[in-house]
Amino acid sequence: MPSNLQDGVRLRPVDLARGHGLSTQAVRNYEAAGILPGAARTPHGYRTYTAAHALALRAFRALVPGHGHRTATLIMQNVNGGTTEEALRLVDESHAQVLEDRRTLRAVEAALRDLGPVAAERGDTFVGPLARRLGIRAATLRKWERAGVVAPRRDPRTGYRVYGAADVRDAQLVHQLRRGGYLLEQIAPLIAQVRAAGGVAPLESTLRDWHARLSSRSRAMLAGAAALDAYLASREL
Structure with a gap:
């Protein structure tokens, strides 16, 4: 979170949107989908967001590259809905899938060598x-x-x-x-x-790409985990 964004600071939808390169409508859509916690309203009915919303939005956007949009959405919905255990189970499932993909890749490479x-x-x-x-x-x-x-x-x-x-x-x-x-x-x-x-010979480049994609996804999941952990920690304060 930027150093100039402290707990207690109130943000307009446009402030939150600009800070993440989004439109204000996208921010409202994320809130409606449960990706962000519900916003407070001013006496005139305008939404106001906080540092926690910024952390939630950052967590979601960090989760998407490693887990995909659907799973990242479910993770955030569960966190914001108070079912953090389910959110963590979804995270574990994604990691298990990557591990299974790595095993499959090794099996494919071994099988191709035997061919x-x-x-x-x-x-x-x-x-x-x-x-x-x-x-x-x-x-x-x-x-x-x-x-x-x-x-x-x-x-x-x-x-x-x-x-x-x-x-x-x-x-x-x-x-x-x-x-x-x-x-x-x-x-x-x-x-x-x-x-x-x-x-099978022309598949060597495919296998290299497969390795690269798995490594990229693993790194993305690390980044997503760090951002999600920061958001979870803010909810525990």
Whole structure:
């Protein structure tokens, strides 16, 4: 909080808005949404805000980059509604999601490393031989096909599923991630990206970006936590 903004100082909506690069309507909207605590009113009905409102607004804006607008809104609504434990649970859930994303990224990197020999193979194979190679049932491969994570072509004469080298690559990647406990709906977007890239090598930049985004989000969550803690401390005075 700026040194010239002390407890007891009354702020007009325009003062609070300008201090955060917002419009006065945005400030009123935040109050109406429960992101800010309710404002006091002058005898003429004008809103007046305090240093606590400034801290609340700063906390919300700091929370958004790490938690997203919806979760940041819920956090502030719970704090202002007196259910701080629920607000802290939401914070914990976001941190847990980032940790899960990091685990997923590590599993993806490990799975991609294991794909080298398979991606280099040539020739077609069928359900039974591929299932035996992976140590799974043929029914599992058919389930993956229904989920869209493997997409073998059909032999026009026999109707049998035919897995080319790219299909084998996809199947092994799915197998590795399933062994890591990931759901098919979590795996599907990655497989789509591998197919669009034409292989795993072009995904290196994607993985670097993924690392960077996770680091950026973690840093943003640290900043949000500091701002939220300052607001919580002001409410305890």
